[in-house]
Amino acid sequence: xxxxxxxxxxxxxxxxxxxxxxxxxxxxxxxxxxxxxxxxxxxxxxxxxxxxxxxxxxxxxxxxxxxxxxxxxxxxxxxxxxxxxxxxxxxxxxxxxxxxxxxxxxxxxxxxxxxxxxxxxxxxxxxxxxxxxxxxxxxxxxxxxxxxxxxxxxxxxxxxxxxxxxxxxxxxxxxxxxxxxxxxxxxxxxxxxxxxxxxxxxxxxxxxxxxxxxxxxxxxxxxxxxxxxxxxxxxxxxxxxxxxxxxxxxxxxxxxxxxxxxxxxxxxxxxxxxxxxxxxxxxxxxxxxxxxxxxxxxxxxxxxxxxxxxxxxxxxxxxxxxxxxxxxxxxxxxxxxxxxxxxxxxxxxxxxxxxxxxxxxxxxxxxxxxxxxxxxxxxxxxxxxxxxxxxxxxxxxxxxxxxxxxxxx
Amino acid sequence: xxxxxxxxxxxxxxxxxxxxxxxxxxxxxxxxxxxxxxxxxxxxxxxxxxxxxxxxxxxxxxxxxxxxxxxxxxxxxxxxxxxxxxxxxxxxxxxxxxxxxxxxxxxxxxxxxxxxxxxxxxxxxxxxxxxxxxxxxxxxxxxxxxxxxxxxxxxxxxxxxxxxxxxxxxxxxxxxxxxxxxxxxxxxxxxxxxxxxxxxxxxxxxxxxxxxxxxxxxxxxxxxxxxxxxxxxxxxxxxxxxxxxxxxxxxxxxxxxxxxxxxxxxxxxxxxxxxxxxxxxxxxxxxxxxxxxxxxxxxxxxxxxxxxxxxxxxxxxxxxxxxxxxxxxxxxxxxxxxxxxxxxxxxxxxxxxxxxxxxxxxxxxxxxxxxxxxxxxxxxxxxxxxxxxxxxxxxxxxxxxxxxxxxxx
Numbered sequence: 001x002x003x004x005x006x007x008x009x010x011x012x013x014x015x016x017x018x019x020x021x022x023x024x025x026x027x028x029x030x031x032x033x034x035x036x037x038x039x040x041x042x043x044x045x046x047x048x049x050x051x052x053x054x055x056x057x058x059x060x061x062x063x064x065x066x067x068x069x070x071x072x073x074x075x076x077x078x079x080x081x082x083x084x085x086x087x088x089x090x091x092x093x094x095x096x097x098x099x100x101x102x103x104x105x106x107x108x109x110x111x112x113x114x115x116x117x118x119x120x121x122x123x124x125x126x127x128x129x130x131x132x133x134x135x136x137x138x139x140x141x142x143x144x145x146x147x148x149x150x151x152x153x154x155x156x157x158x159x160x161x162x163x164x165x166x167x168x169x170x171x172x173x174x175x176x177x178x179x180x181x182x183x184x185x186x187x188x189x190x191x192x193x194x195x196x197x198x199x200x201x202x203x204x205x206x207x208x209x210x211x212x213x214x215x216x217x218x219x220x221x222x223x224x225x226x227x228x229x230x231x232x233x234x235x236x237x238x239x240x241x242x243x244x245x246x247x248x249x250x251x252x253x254x255x256x257x258x259x260x261x262x263x264x265x266x267x268x269x270x271x272x273x274x275x276x277x278x279x280x281x282x283x284x285x286x287x288x289x290x291x292x293x294x295x296x297x298x299x300x301x302x303x304x305x306x307x308x309x310x311x312x313x314x315x316x317x318x319x320x321x322x323x324x325x326x327x328x329x330x331x332x333x334x335x336x337x338x339x340x341x342x343x344x345x346x347x348x349x350x351x352x353x354x355x356x357x358x359x360x361x362x363x364x365x366x367x368x369x370x371x372x373x374x375x376x377x378x379x380x381x382x383x384x385x386x387x388x389x390x391x392x393x394x395x396x397x398x399x400x401x402x403x404x405x406x407x408x409x
Numbered sequence: 410x411x412x413x414x415x416x417x418x419x420x421x422x423x424x425x426x427x428x429x430x431x432x433x434x435x436x437x438x439x440x441x442x443x444x445x446x447x448x449x450x451x452x453x454x455x456x457x458x459x460x461x462x463x464x465x466x467x468x469x470x471x472x473x474x475x476x477x478x479x480x481x482x483x484x485x486x487x488x489x490x491x492x493x494x495x496x497x498x499x500x501x502x503x504x505x506x507x508x509x510x511x512x513x514x515x516x517x518x519x520x521x522x523x524x525x526x527x528x529x530x531x532x533x534x535x536x537x538x539x540x541x542x543x544x545x546x547x548x549x550x551x552x553x554x555x556x557x558x559x560x561x562x563x564x565x566x567x568x569x570x571x572x573x574x575x576x577x578x579x580x581x582x583x584x585x586x587x588x589x590x591x592x593x594x595x596x597x598x599x600x601x602x603x604x605x606x607x608x609x610x611x612x613x614x615x616x617x618x619x620x621x622x623x624x625x626x627x628x629x630x631x632x633x634x635x636x637x638x639x640x641x642x643x644x645x646x647x648x649x650x651x652x653x654x655x656x657x658x659x660x661x662x663x664x665x666x667x668x669x670x671x672x673x674x675x676x677x678x679x680x681x682x683x684x685x686x687x688x689x690x691x692x693x694x695x696x697x698x699x700x701x702x703x704x705x706x707x708x709x710x711x712x713x714x715x716x717x718x719x720x721x722x723x724x725x726x727x728x729x730x731x732x733x734x735x736x737x738x739x740x741x742x743x744x745x746x747x748x749x750x751x752x753x754x755x756x757x758x759x760x761x762x763x764x765x766x767x768x769x770x771x772x773x774x775x776x777x778x779x780x781x782x783x784x785x786x787x788x789x790x791x792x793x794x795x796x797x798x799x800x801x802x803x804x805x806x807x808x809x810x811x812x813x814x815x816x817x818x
Contacts, residue, residue, distance in 0.1 A: 228410075245678060
């Protein structure tokens with residue numbers, strides 16, 4: 001096999017993938033979930049029942065529901081959005097996608113050209129930042145505090161852009177259990193955000209992927225629920241609430257947007273069996289499932305926070321997330337988390353370095369994201385201990401942990 | 410809802426989608442299949458068994474198989490490719506995709522930039538031609554005869570390109586049950602194609618989507634099976650053999666190619682439940698299923714050919730396809746099939762106009778593709794009668810059919 005493809009590939013390709021060799025022992029990256037919480041029995045019966053009932057419709061692309069997705073699933077999504085996010089919508093307002101990643105790709109493809117500007121949270125989902133960078137788009141980060149995106153900073157950035165006659169293509173936000181900070185934007189800030197968007201006239205892309213995993217209390221209404229101008233494009237996912245390997249997300253938006261996204265969605269429809277199967281849930285059953293899942297995740301989160309306290313002591317700064325599957329940690333300035341991630345990966349500990357999850361590479365390099373949804377509690381404890389050991393060896397930090405002064409021995 | 414998105418969208422978007430209002434009564438477009446042939450019982454048991462057995466692995470992206478896809482399904486694909494297409498490969502050589510459409514998108518994304526040249530068959534799958542056009546790529550068509558792509562024409566085109574110092578990025582071909590002509594490229598031409606590709610030094614992208622639906626006899630080895638230089642990227646699909654709404658295709662290629670495609674496949678993995686379910690087939694079970702399916706499709710094809718003879722008489726020229734789900738028809742020069750398709754759609758008859766399925770718009774406008782996989786035999790007969798009636802009204806052709814002289818009454 002001698003053919004050399006090098007000169008035939010595009011010149012701007014990302015680095016080639018390495019052979020996959022299994023998950024690392026201490027895997028703290030990726031939106032994975034707790035294996036025991038996958039509702040296997042419900043899904044098994046639902047898949048079988050759906051196939052026996054209407055499996056023949058698999059003979060046509062899009063089943064008999066058209067390009068927006070299986071109408072039974074869209075009905076569940078609409079009911080769920082009404083009940084939980086307070087979004088008034090019908091099956092006509094929903095587009096089912098192959099996970100929320102396809103939702104990002106479709107919205108980006110509809111709006112963005114090289115040189116465009118998009119506003120994001122200063123700490124932001126790495127998959128979004130990577131996509132914007134690949135599209136040649138400038139991402140401007142807005143500072144976050146304990147209540148999510150700071151509206152005073154947003155207002156000043158918008159004034160600045162206005163002075164430069166730059167109009168953002170949209171503002172992308174994860175307002176409810178923000179990724180990676182785990183914060184929740186209060187309703188009053190959501191309303192302020194809409195006022196600013198109206199004053200400066202730009203659309204909002206609301207990514208609500210983690211909203212179903214808010215530990216306690218009622219979630220604020222979605223920004224889209226508070227919007228009476230139709231300027232919010234909303235996306236969500238079943239990856240975090242049911243199972244990540246089921247590739248099902250959704251977009252709720254006005255028809256002038258949906259009709260553009262559908263025209264760009266040239267995939268022959270999203271996976272039909274997964275859509276038919278998930279449609280067996282109703283809102284109550286979904287709520288019951290998510291209630292149990294959140295209990296487990298909250299406990300794992302507590303274990304990880306406790307392990308961080310134990311092994312990193314005051315070196316690791318973090319706020320307890322309001323929900324979700326990750327903790328956003330800041331280490332002292334002496335630690336470069338990109339270098340740490342490389343050293344740790346060689347010993348079976350993976351983490352997301354903050355430089356990939358922040359619009360500010362300088363502060364980003366002190367930060368890291370740690371996911372706790374999938375590893376067991378024992379694995380979390382052992383993995384954080386291991387990470388502290390590696391970090392100490394590489395950087396001298398933490399100097400002390402678990403009441404033991406660390407040495408280089 | 411007053412927000413106007415117009416100035417925010419990219420300037421080069423395709424036309425927005427129209428609201429879907431159900432399939433037309435006489436639907437002769439799309440790669441749909443016979444509803445009664447969907448192996449519903451097998452799939453229902455397989456889905457349930459797979460979920461009960463290993464549903465917990467849905468908690469991680471990619472299950473426990475990594476980004477190339479569920480290893481159980483890759484094992485089936487490798488065994489099937491060995492048995493049917495004579496391709497020697499292992500699970501390591503396979504990438505599972507969301508239908509062959511994603512395979513096209515990934516290969517295009519890895520190779521093509523605006524201004525590039527790709528060689529295709531002169532009559533070619535519209536989805537491929539549309540993608541090349543959207544990518545700003547020039548598609549050069551090679552003439553077809555009863556045995557597929559003509560190697561003498563290819564040789565002369567390659568000499569011509571060489572004289573102009575133009576090197577194609579790849580040659581895209583559907584050699585086995587070509588879409589839309591239904592021809593099969595004989596083994597000797599496959600070997601000649603490889604010789605020409607080697608002499609002129611370009612890769613081949615072999616799309617074998619319809620190969621499992623060859624009516625009779627043994628299929629020739631895949632071009633990839635005859636290639637000892639590793640220059641063939643091969644793709645296939647379960648859409649035509651099992652069910653189109655299950656979004657599962659696959660690529661077999663050398664690692665230098667696969668590693669690039671995996672790096673571009675940022676979708677969180679292909680649908681896991683569909684992969685786990687299909688993996689319940691083995692080669693024998695797949696063969697048994699396809700044998701029954703082909704019998705039904707061949708009979709529907711005969712019904713459509715008979716209806717075309719009856720209602721269009723000598724006005725409709727076509728060759729019996731060697732397999733598949735479509736017939737490629739040429740009408741007299743007076744008929745513009747793009748206009749005919751519009752008139753017919755208004756009366757519930759849909760067809761693919763040849764201008765979208767040909768690199769030569771002049772000869773393409775006389776041609777049309779008619780799909781027979783999904784409609785019942787009665788629907789095929791009634792739909793072709795209706796199409797002849799509309800065509801006569803719009804163009805005067807056919808003048809006579811079914812032994813009845815048509816009038817404009």
